[in-house]
Every structure is written in structure tokens, then in C-alpha cells.
Amino acid sequence: MIVITVPLIFPILARYGIDPIWFGVILVVFVEIGQISPPIGINLFVIQSIWDGKLSEVVIGTIPFHLLMFVIPGAAHSVAGAGAVAAPAHDVPSGARP
Numbered sequence: 001m002i003v004i005t006v007p008l009i010f011p012i013l014a015r016y017g018i019d020p021i022w023f024g025v026i027l028v029v030f031v032e033i034g035q036i037s038p039p040i041g042i043n044l045f046v047i048q049s050i051w052d053g054k055l056s057e058v059v060i061g062t063i064p065f066h067l068l069m070f071v072i073p074g075a076a077h078s079v080a081g082a083g084a085v086a087a088p089a090h091d092v093p094s095g096a097r098p
Helices: 002-016 020-035 042-050 055-061 063-080
Strands: none
Touching: 002 020, 020 063, 042 055, 055 063
């Protein structure tokens, strides 16, 4: 998924001045949330197959990780600087094409 979407979205990020590092962090967090979220969370099925419990118990066990994955990037962004995503990442010369 990342291999297909990032090359398409990256030139747009440069035009809007979005920091590519923060974009990468947020993208990885969203992919990880997708890996542990039902109904298609692949990691849920892997854990359930090696553990003798029910899938519903595995899903309930992922709730603290969902909360952490939403809270920690938000806190890191607010501590690192409120303008980190909106600030231009690099000085692009006026004639250069992103």
C-alpha cells in the first residue's frame, strides 16, 4: 500500500508545504492502526491463530494500542511545534518542479 500511494502523493505534499517526515510518521501510524483493526486487521488473525483465545478477546486487547496510536502522535506534534506539518519542509527553488 505504501509503495503504491507515496509516489503519487509525495509531489502534492511538497506543493502544499507538508513536512515529509511528519507525513511518514502519520502514514506508518495509520498503517499500524489498520493492521490491528477489525474487520481486516491481519495482525489480529495472526495473534488469534497462535493463541487459543477468541478473536473478540484479541480485539479487546488491542484497544489500549489504538488509544496510544492516536494520542502519542498528537502529543508529539504539539510538543515538537504547532507548525511542523504546515511549515515548508524544504526551500524549493521557484523554477524547480516537485
